[in-house]
Amino acid sequence: MDTSDASVLLHYGGVSRTSLDRNPIRTIDGEAVGWLHEAPPLLVDVAIAALREVDDLPPDALLEGVAEASRLFGCDDLDGVSPDRYCAMLSAVSGAPVHIGELTLATVGSYGGALPLALRHQRPAEVGTVMHRGGVTAEMRWVPRGRVLTVIAPSNHPATYTLTMFVLACGYRVALRPGTADPYTGRRLVSAMTDAGLGDRIALLPTGHGSVDHLVRSADLALCFGGPQVVRRYARDPRVSVHGPGRSKVVTGTRVTADTLDYLEDAVAEGGGLRCMNISAVYTPDDPATVADALAHRLSRLPVLHPTDQNAVLPGVSMAEASAIDTAIRRYGPSVRDHSAPLYDDRTIEQVGPGSAVLRPRVLSVSTPTHPLVGTEHRFPFVVVAPWPAEAPVRVRMRLLCDTLVAVLLDDDEELSRAALADTSIRKVVVGPTAPWWTSPSLPHEGLLTQFLFDGKTLLTRPRAA
Incomplete structure (x- = not known):
């Protein structure tokens, strides 16, 4: 790969800059293809201070600028990097199939057009309400909780950068730490914002893991994406909106049909299984082993290709990472039945490049719905099929469904649907065979983001006596 455009510089104060702290991008x-320039804590402080000095913009001008950045992200050459080149670099470094980059271009590129409606839908209807009583004018105002917000971006799926655009459209200045495995989507967003005339409102600050907490604490608010450790660290901090593992689940109907299996195959493997809304657990009142066998046969047909291949559908990782993941899956031993490995003659890892591999889709089954493997996520199509106690009280079944980003209910249990909707640990409920990731910018993702970004305030005014 040509290294001339593969390095990622720091960006703050509207200018891209080099750093003495840097690590190779591989x-x-x-293969080392460029340098990732990192921000030490002192430089983080300088960048945050620069963001705080940026003047406010009229809402219409800000929205117009973010919409233009969205358009540029989707279709323009940015800093000499074409859309196709971006997709190739993203795939080579992160291991995401190349079509994920193409999907990101389309998703982020169209997001600006949906922003006005999204902002309107996420704004309480009562904002701006004026009442007059006894000589007093009362208004409800919607006030930002801060000025600067840090985003600790994920590496699993680049389309989550739309949330950063939403935050920018709400008037916040953003300090962005790109995903460690994907520095290129963040760089492209910053370049688009710069070309749209808003480059001083966003800073690109790659850091080592040891500096993440400093970056979070330096801003007024933060959006943090990550694994269980990130959730444990920030879950109780009201200044941080935490987005952890999805642990998305499906409950099938009593009889699993070919249509059900079609749905499960797509829900598990679409997009390489990289989304937090891809299904990682299937509960079924049918025989789990039979369902797992059928699903494993379907997923085994997915082609094994290097992720940069245009026909690739599965993500790639380094050989070392693939071996570590495979070992972690196998450690459960006889309490878990592997329905996929026999279909591959136990070759669950396939080398696809000099140092890279693809983990082939894995379908496991367990004999108890509370097995610790249920809900485990990996960055490839991985699912555990478990028995569903359909006759148990709804409170018992809800204990299995709770703490999940998406709960998909394919049965006709209205009582369970109502209970799932009422459970605040379930962030999205899907009734019927709709893709778990189906959404719109106007719909909440783990709650309404505006509820985190803004506070409602009352303003009372009384004219002074003449």
Whole structure:
């Protein structure tokens, strides 16, 4: 790969800058292709201070600028990097199938057009309400909780950068730490914002893991994406909106049909299984082993290709990472039945490059719905099928469904649907065979983001006596 455009510089104060602290950016094959320039804590402080000095913009002008950045992200060459080149670099370094980059271009590129409606839908209807009583004018105002927000971006799926655009459209200045495995989507967003005339409102600050907490604490608010450790660290901090593992689940109907299996195959494997809304657990009142066998046969047909291949559908990782994941899955031993490994003659890892591999889709079954493997996520199509106690009281069944980003209910249990909707630990409920990731910018994702970004305030005014 040509390294001239593969390095990622710092950006703050509207200007891109180099750093003495830098680390090589490597492809999943181990090839060094560029440098990731990192921000030490002192430089983080300088960048945050610069963001605080940026003047406010009229809402219409800000929205117009973010919409233009959205358009540029989707279709323009930015800093000499074409859309196709971005997709190729993203795939080579992160291991995401190349079509994920193409999907990101389309998703982020169209997001600006949906922003006005999204902002309107996420704004309480009562904002701006004026009442007059006894000589007093009363108004409800919607006030930002801060000025600067840090985003600790994920590496699993680049389309989550739309949330950063929403935050920018709400008037916040953003300090962005790109995903460690995907520095290129963040760079492209910053370049688009710069070309749209808003480059001083966003800083690109790659950091080592040891500096993440400093970056979070330096801003007024933060959006943090990550694994269980990130959730444990920030879950109780009211200044941080935490987005952890999805642990998305499906409950099938009593009889699993071919249509059900079609749905499960797509819900598990679409997009390479990289989304937090891809299904990682299937509960079924049918025989779990039979369902797992059928699903494993379907997923085994997915082609094994290097992720940069245009026909790739599965993500790639380094050989070392693939071996570590495979070992972690196998450690459960006889309490878990592996329905996929026999279909591959136990070759669950396939080398696809000099130092890279693809983990083939894995379908496991367990004999108890409370097995610790249920809900485990990996960055490839991975699912555990477990028995569903359909006759148990709804409170018992809800204990299995709770703490999940998406709960998909394919049965006709209205009582369960109502209970799932009322459970605040379930962030999205899907009744019927709709894709778990189906959404709109106007719909909440783990709650309404505006509820985190803004506070409602009352303003009372009384004219002074003449």
